[in-house]
Amino acid sequence: MGQAQPAHEDDLAYVHDAGFSGFAEGSAPGLLDILRRAGIADGLVVDLGCGSGIWARHLTDAGYRVVGVDLSPAMLRLARRRAPRARFHAASWRTFPLPACRAITALGEVLCYQFDAAADGDALPGLLRRAFAALEPGGLLVFDVAEVGLGRNRPPTFREGADWACLVRNEYDDGREQLVRHITTFRKAGAHYRRHEESHRVQLRRGSDVTELLRDAGFRVRTVRRYGAYGLLPRRLGFIARRPR
Numbered sequence: 001m002g003q004a005q006p007a008h009e010d011d012l013a014y015v016h017d018a019g020f021s022g023f024a025e026g027s028a029p030g031l032l033d034i035l036r037r038a039g040i041a042d043g044l045v046v047d048l049g050c051g052s053g054i055w056a057r058h059l060t061d062a063g064y065r066v067v068g069v070d071l072s073p074a075m076l077r078l079a080r081r082r083a084p085r086a087r088f089h090a091a092s093w094r095t096f097p098l099p100a101c102r103a104i105t106a107l108g109e110v111l112c113y114q115f116d117a118a119a120d121g122d123a124l125p126g127l128l129r130r131a132f133a134a135l136e137p138g139g140l141l142v143f144d145v146a147e148v149g150l151g152r153n154r155p156p157t158f159r160e161g162a163d164w165a166c167l168v169r170n171e172y173d174d175g176r177e178q179l180v181r182h183i184t185t186f187r188k189a190g191a192h193y194r195r196h197e198e199s200h201r202v203q204l205r206r207g208s209d210v211t212e213l214l215r216d217a218g219f220r221v222r223t224v225r226r227y228g229a230y231g232l233l234p235r236r237l238g239f240i241a242r243r244p245r
Contacts, residue, residue: 007071007072007113007115007116008051008071008074008075008198009072009074009198010074011185011194011196012074012183012196013052013075013077013078014074014078014164014187015164015166015185015187016051016052016075017051017052017075017078018161019160019161019164019166020159021054023107024051024054024055024107026230027055027107027227027228027230028054028055028058029228029230030226030227030228030230031055031058031142031227032059032062033228034228034240035064035103035140038103038138038140038242039138040102040103040138040139040140041063042063042064042065042102043064043103044064044065044066044067044099044101044103045064045065045067045101045103045104045105046066046067046068046069046098046099046101046103046104046134047059047066047068047069047104047105047107048069048104048105048106048110048111048143049070049093049110049111049113050068050069050070050075050076050079050086050088051070051072051075051108052075052078053068053075053078053079053081053083053088054082055105055107056082056086056088059083059086060083060086065086066083066085066086067087067089067099067101068083068086068088068089069088069089069091069093069096070089070091071090071092071115071116072090073090076088092115092116093111094123094126094127098130098131098133098134100136101134101136101139102135103135103139103140103141103142104131104135104139104142104143105141105142105143106141106142106144107142107143107144108144109144109145109146109236111143111145112145112202112203112204112205113200113202113203114201114202114203115200115201122203124213125216128141128213128214128216128217128219129217131217132217132218132219132243135243136243137243137244137245138242138244138245139242139243140240140241140242140243141219141239141240141241141243142239142240142241143238143239144232144236144237144238144239145205145210145236145237145239146179146202146204146205146235146236147204147205147206147236148204148205148206149204149235150179150204150234150235151170151172151179151181153172156168156169156170163187163188164185164187164188165185165193166184166185166186167184167185168181168182169182170182177204178201178202178203178204179202179204180199180201180202181202182197182199183197183198183199183200184196184197185197205237207223207237210237210239211223211239214241218244219241219242219243220241220242220244221240221241221242222239222240223237223238223239223240224237224239224240225237225238226238
């Protein structure tokens with residue numbers, strides 16, 4: 001078993017919420033429309049890798065019940081303040097016991113991250129089988145993945161806000177088909193800035209492989225490059241998987 005890695009500790013959680021919330025906000029209307037078009041207008045939605053609770057808040061505002069799951073205590077503190085009507089659990093998607101529900105979401109490459117010690121094996125097939133069992137007939141599993149090739153030869157990127165800055169350097173692992181993001185944040189603390197570093201390993205996927213895993217688990221599946229009007233970034237692929245009635 002590998003060692004558990006930091007997962008969005010306090011400063012990175014703050015920076016992610018303050019400066020990188022565009023995906024969760026932008027995709028929410030399209031995701032709500034996907035649920036409604038599938039006849040899922042209420043009931044329980046499980047959000048794996050819920051982060052700071054932006055999508056959970058959109059769901060509760062729309063009348064859904066929400067269970068959010070995330071490894072990061074710092075993210076969960078933000079989520080509980082933002083979406084007080086949701087229930088949150090500090091856990092890994094690899095081991096969290098999925099309750100009976102109408103939909104499951106895992107947005108922003110959540111199922112690609114290799115944070116916790118259980119990440120030594122490929123847990124995706126098992127998660128898909130558990131999701132199928134937890135969903136009611138007609139229920140949806142909606143998630144997206146980072147595709148093979150993402151980040152290869154990409155130069156470092158830098159972003160900043162009023163009280164923070166973030167530098168990301170990518171390391172591509174061809175042998176494992178993984179991307180390692182080395183993230184350095186600077187957050188203002190009084191008159192000075194506090195530095196923090198994390199490295200996030202991301203398992204890259206091929207859409208055809210994931211589609212096959214979903215079908216093996218019993219799902220009907222279609223792939224998308226956007227959630228409604230919100231287009232996914234390059235080399236990201238979304239999956240809308242339905243448990244047959």
